[in-house]
Each structure stands twice: as C-alpha cells, then as structure tokens.
Amino acid sequence: MLFIDYSSAFNTIIPSKLAMKLVDLGLGTPICRWILNFLTNRPQVVRVGKHTSSSLILNTGTPQGCVLSPLLYSLLTHDCVAKHVSNIIIKFADDTTIIGLITGNDETAYREEVMALYEWCLENNLTLNISKTREMIVDYRKRPVREHQPIHINGVKVERVSSFKFLGVNITEDFSWTLHTDAAIRKARQRLYFLRRLRKFGMHANITSNFYRCAIESLLTSCITVCPIAEANVGEDLLSSLSRDDIKDLFPGPEHFLRRRALWLAVHKCEENKTAAEKTLTTTGDGDFSREEPSTSKFVTMSNPEYIVFTDSELEQARHSYFEKKRLGTECAEPLSKELFCRLVRNTMTNMISIARAADDSRYPSKHEVDAMAKRLMEYYPMLKETCGEWHVDKKLMKRLSNVKCPRKDKKPPAKKPRKDGNESVAKSDSSGESSASTIILDKSPVRSMGTPVHHQDGSDEESGSADFFDSQKTQARHYNTLQEIYKPKKPNKAAVTQLLNLEFESRRQFINSDAIKEQDRAVKILEAYPCFRELDHVLDELRRIIQPSNLKYISEMKDRWEIFYSKVQFYGVMKKVMKPPKTLDGVEHAAAVFRALPVLFPSSTVPPKKLGICSEAFFHVLKTSEDPEGYLRQRPLACPVLLVSEGNCMIAVGTTPVSTFDRKDLNEGLLYLMAYYYALHLTYPKCISTLLSVLQTEILKDSIHDRDSTPSYKKALGEWKSFIE
Numbered sequence: 001m002l003f004i005d006y007s008s009a010f011n012t013i014i015p016s017k018l019a020m021k022l023v024d025l026g027l028g029t030p031i032c033r034w035i036l037n038f039l040t041n042r043p044q045v046v047r048v049g050k051h052t053s054s055s056l057i058l059n060t061g062t063p064q065g066c067v068l069s070p071l072l073y074s075l076l077t078h079d080c081v082a083k084h085v086s087n088i089i090i091k092f093a094d095d096t097t098i099i100g101l102i103t104g105n106d107e108t109a110y111r112e113e114v115m116a117l118y119e120w121c122l123e124n125n126l127t128l129n130i131s132k133t134r135e136m137i138v139d140y141r142k143r144p145v146r147e148h149q150p151i152h153i154n155g156v157k158v159e160r161v162s163s164f165k166f167l168g169v170n171i172t173e174d175f176s177w178t179l180h181t182d183a184a185i186r187k188a189r190q191r192l193y194f195l196r197r198l199r200k201f202g203m204h205a206n207i208t209s210n211f212y213r214c215a216i217e218s219l220l221t222s223c224i225t226v227c228p229i230a231e232a233n234v235g236e237d238l239l240s241s242l243s244r245d246d247i248k249d250l251f252p253g254p255e256h257f258l259r260r261r262a263l264w265l266a267v268h269k270c271e272e273n274k275t276a277a278e279k280t281l282t283t284t285g286d287g288d289f290s291r292e293e294p295s296t297s298k299f300v301t302m303s304n305p306e307y308i309v310f311t312d313s314e315l316e317q318a319r320h321s322y323f324e325k326k327r328l329g330t331e332c333a334e335p336l337s338k339e340l341f342c343r344l345v346r347n348t349m350t351n352m353i354s355i356a357r358a359a360d361d362s363r364y365p366s367k368h369e370v371d372a373m374a375k376r377l378m379e380y381y382p383m384l385k386e387t388c389g390e391w392h393v394d395k396k397l398m399k400r401l402s403n404v405k406c407p408r409k410d411k412k413p414p415a416k417k418p419r420k421d422g423n424e425s426v427a428k429s430d431s432s433g434e435s436s437a438s439t440i441i442l443d444k445s446p447v448r449s450m451g452t453p454v455h456h457q458d459g460s461d462e463e464s465g466s467a468d469f470f471d472s473q474k475t476q477a478r479h480y481n482t483l484q485e486i487y488k489p490k491k492p493n494k495a496a497v498t499q500l501l502n503l504e505f506e507s508r509r510q511f512i513n514s515d516a517i518k519e520q521d522r523a524v525k526i527l528e529a530y531p532c533f534r535e536l537d538h539v540l541d542e543l544r545r546i547i548q549p550s551n552l553k554y555i556s557e558m559k560d561r562w563e564i565f566y567s568k569v570q571f572y573g574v575m576k577k578v579m580k581p582p583k584t585l586d587g588v589e590h591a592a593a594v595f596r597a598l599p600v601l602f603p604s605s606t607v608p609p610k611k612l613g614i615c616s617e618a619f620f621h622v623l624k625t626s627e628d629p630e631g632y633l634r635q636r637p638l639a640c641p642v643l644l645v646s647e648g649n650c651m652i653a654v655g656t657t658p659v660s661t662f663d664r665k666d667l668n669e670g671l672l673y674l675m676a677y678y679y680a681l682h683l684t685y686p687k688c689i690s691t692l693l694s695v696l697q698t699e700i701l702k703d704s705i706h707d708r709d710s711t712p713s714y715k716k717a718l719g720e721w722k723s724f725i726e
Helices: 015-024 029-039 068-076 108-123 178-200 205-220 244-250 254-267 269-280 313-328 338-359 367-380 390-405 426-430 459-486 494-503 505-513 522-529 536-547 554-575 587-601 629-635 664-680 687-699 712-725
Strands: 002-004 042-044 056-058 087-092 095-100 163-166 169-172 299-301 306-308 620-622 641-645 650-654 657-662
Touching: 015 029, 015 068, 015 554, 029 068, 029 554, 087 108, 095 108, 169 178, 178 205, 244 254, 306 338, 313 338, 338 367, 338 390, 367 390, 459 494, 494 505, 494 536, 505 522, 522 657, 536 554, 536 657, 536 664, 554 587, 554 664, 554 712, 587 620, 587 641, 587 664, 587 687, 629 641, 629 650, 629 657, 641 664, 650 664, 657 664, 664 687, 687 712
Parallel strands: 620 641
Antiparallel strands: 002 095, 042 056, 087 095, 163 169, 299 306, 641 650, 650 657
C-alpha cells in the first residue's frame, strides 16, 4: 500500500483544465463558464491591523474554506483510476492510496501503477510530496522468499513504515488493531477529565450525557462496523422465521427503523406479492367486470417507430364514466360524442404523423400502422363500439391521413393532355400534366452513385442502361418542375419540398458542381434555380445529403459535436490568452468573442486583404447602428458567405446577395449555417480562414479533406487542438 501525499493540492488546480473535465463529465456550458469565472482573476491581500498589502491576482487553485473546493478537486481527479485490474486507487478528497496485489513475486503492475500516477500528476499540475509519502507492505506469506525492493519516485526513495494512520484509523502491516484501540482509549481517557470537571461543577445530567456521546462515545465507536445478525449467528434459513419483535431486538431504537423495515420487506417479499396477486384477481358480483378499469397500454409498438394513443381530460373522463356504468350494471352505456370522436381521430393522426416524421422527414404512417392504431383505440376506448365499429375508425383515420398527404385542389376544369411520342425531348415531357404541386408522395427514381462508371457486357445491356438513365433524367426533371410549382405559393409545404429534393438530388448536384457556372455567379444562379436554399432547414438537409445521406440523425449529431467544440474552444482560447474568462452569460456577446478568436486559434498562412482588416471579418461582422448591410456588402472585398449581426436579427449573405435570416439567440450556430452554404452552393474557402474551415469540416462535419488541403498550418493547428482536448 502506497499512501500518497500532495503538496498544496487545492492551490495547484488549473481552472481551464478543470473546466475541460467538467465539460467531459456532461456539465452545461453556463455552469462551466461560471466556475471558470469564479476561479480566475481572484484578488488576494494580506491585512495586519490597519495595514493592507497590495493585491495579487490569483488564476490557480480553489479558495480555502470554500465548500466547493473539495467537490471541484474530486471532479478534477475523477479520471485518476487504476490501469491494472490487480490494483486499486482509493481517493478521499486529497488523500490518495494505491493498493496493489502482488502474486508470484511479480511487482511489475504495482510499480507501473505508481509511475502512471506520477505522470498523471505531472499532466494535472499536482506535485507529489515524496518526503511525506509512505509505503506499507502486508505480507500474507508464512515464509517470505525475499525482501521487497523500495519504491523510487523521480529518483527519490519512498520511506517504508510498519503502520500508518489512514483517515483516522491506525493500520499496521500485520492487521493488528492493538495500536488503534490503544490510541482511542488513550484519547478517551484524556477527555474523561473534562467529563469529571463538568460533574464537579454540578452540570445537569443531560449536558454531561450529551458531552459523553459527542466527545467520548463517538471516539470509541468511530470506524466500527458490526453486523448484529452475524453476531447473533442467525443464518439465511432462519430469517423467514423472524418476527417483528425479533427484528426489533436485533436492531433496537428509532434510528434503525428503516433498516428493520428493509429487512422485513426483503424476508416477506414473496408473501406480499402473493397477497397482492390475490387482491387483483378479486371480482365483483357475477365476476364479469373488475372494480378497476382495465390497464390497456397506450402504446402501439411497431418495428419502427412506437405510436401512442391520444388522450386528454375529457376523453379520460368519458372513459372512466363508461367503466363506472358498466361496473354498476347500467344497461345502456353512454357512447362517445361526435365532437370527442372527431377530436380523437384528428389528434391521433396528427401524433402519428409527427412520430413518423421524427424518424424520417418524408415518411407517413402506413396502412398496417393505421389498422393497428384503430384496433388499439377500440381497446382503449371501448365506448367506440357503441358509436361505430372498428372499420369506421380505420376509415376515418385513413381519410384524415389522405387529407394531410394530398390536400384538396382548386376546382378547375380538367386540362386535356396532349398525346406524347416516345422520342420527344425531356423538356416537353416535363411540361405535361403528369405531376402537380400538391403531390407529395412520389415514386423514387433509381439512385445511382455520382461519378461511378457502369460497365456492361453487351450491347443489349448498354441500351437498357441508357434507357434507364434517360428515364431517371426525365423523372428528376419532372420532380424539379414540381418543386418550382410548389414554391409559387407564399407558404410551400416543407415536407413536400424535402421529399422532392431527395428525389432530385443527383441531377441537382451535377448542375451545381458543373464548371458551366462561373464562381462569381454561382450563388445567384443556384438560388434562382432553387429558392428553397434560402431556408436554413433545407440547406442543412442538403449538407446531410452530401456528407452522410443515410444518417437521418446527422444534423442533430453535428449540432451536438459543435456544442462540445464550442464549449471547449472557449477554455482553449483562455489558455492561449486569446480570450478573457467570460464574465457575462449574454449569448450574443460571448458568441461574437468566440468567433473573433477562432481564426487566431486556428490561423492560416495567408493574411486577409487590407481592406478587410482581421481574419474574422471574412465570415463574421457586427453591424454598427449607422451601418447599412447592403452598403457593407458592396464594399466587402470577398464574395464568400458572411454572417452579419444587427440589433434585430442575424443575416447570411453570399457576395452582395442576402440569403437568409435567423434569430440572434441562435448566433452560436451561425458557423454551421455558413458551412452548409459552402457545401450546398459548392463554394471555395477563402485562404485567410481556410485552416479554420478545414478544422470545422473534419472535426464537426466529419468530412475528410483532400491531401492538397492538408496544409502545414492546418496540421499544426489541429495537432495543438487535439493535444489540448486529450
């Protein structure tokens, strides 16, 4: 056993490293910033009488006497764990003990554990006080073969002792408690002197009794663990025969009430379960109906997802009234009113669509799922049998679903469709009436991976392949026309737009990635062709389609990675002295400070244009009160996407074109929106912030970069960042 002693453990804590570990433990960013602000820039003075020294600013350690200090220290050392299964590390505040089991005279694991702890202390700015560190060996062998070699830490020999006082208990190498009991008795005798003095002064018996319990009895009973059942030789076979009085004799006093109750419940658990089961099976009168309402589950479990039956206070009251009348034997139970039935159908289908769309943006409940929900509604609301049958509930649910999927169109005379020949162009085929803006569920065209050549064995296969490709192009062109029709109204259906963007993805990316569009005109042309990209939701979906099309949770996972990165980079900026410790929880001001520091933390080798000023202006700018956004965009030397912050909201612009706006409270996610536009519009990173955007691409978006983009500045910045977070 190695009893470790630290030199001023609480005074050597580095607040930035502590904050990083708190983030890893899952604490929120506001509380981590509050703790960092609490531990940094603490002024300290010394006062002697009327004289006060000059103040000294402290940026390390925790305040002495603060209730948070032991807790923060324990959280700092949470990752100090044993590396080998044969070793144990016991920690209590700043007291640390290594216990190693040595078998076969092999001390390798034990000595490696000591060296690992020493290296961990160096990484966490803790200093081992080797002169006060002690080692004690407990040898269970009857005939020791050889003497254990002493431990050396940093070239200094650790003193070996035969006994050590650990957390108030004197432990000896032979596990004899004589030393501990002698010390306890000796200290108790010293305190008996004060008890005698109290009696001599004529103090009341209650005072002397309290003094005895607090000062003497607590000392004698400290660190004593006694099991009354073991002392009484009561085995497991006799536990079931113990009465309440027997358990009370074993554990007397009101302080052991919970222990007596837990033991009684553990012994008589089977009997209580049996009694409860008998009560449940009890029925009334003829035994047809229980006194309680049947516990029908509200959940309809499918392979994916899980739906839930809609209910509210009025529906539950009607259900309770139905079962109460059935229990009383009323011949005619009251059926469900038409108003409640319509509300039930409407809200049930709304919930089903919401749950289905949560798993897949373009998914709707299937016929099988609607049938299962209708059956469950009939089970949960049996009064529906009095109102209608199961087929009627299923019919109403399907009608509600069809109204949501395909809204009613304006009544117009049907247009005559011209007859088409098979060799007409794609454009003419697109102008036919085969698709409409109100159609949301469309047949998916065959998906091909872009840029992957398809080899055929003979001419027939080649002809069929070209025909399939031509059909795919026609289908995607029809989807594009439908997409344009959807955007003619003021409020297009987002679900329909999302599905059409999924179906038309290949042809869209071929158009955007082609060299036919000039770089300076790319954003304007694409936004004219696809006005849906002015909405942030569709741009983020496009980012997912490009990077991880099969991962439907990619956006939420990306935002989680950004939140962790955003939290850690603040402490990284404080350590690099690029940022000051946050003194405010205002999200907008703090996000602006982080955005200004990011290009300095991840610098590029290219300097920004002189007219631009600092590197952060390449992607972020806070508008002054008298500054016009359009005037600023016209004078801006770069045409890349930029995030403009005004007093009212935030705006994303590409070149001189305003694209989208969002609320100021979401400013911390502004960089994610900019990265989405870089991908969706296929734009090139500015050289002055290429390192920062490349780091975001690999660390947040989880997208690999080309070898030519892996510049020395990128490798250096990424290496320093990873060494900090690790």
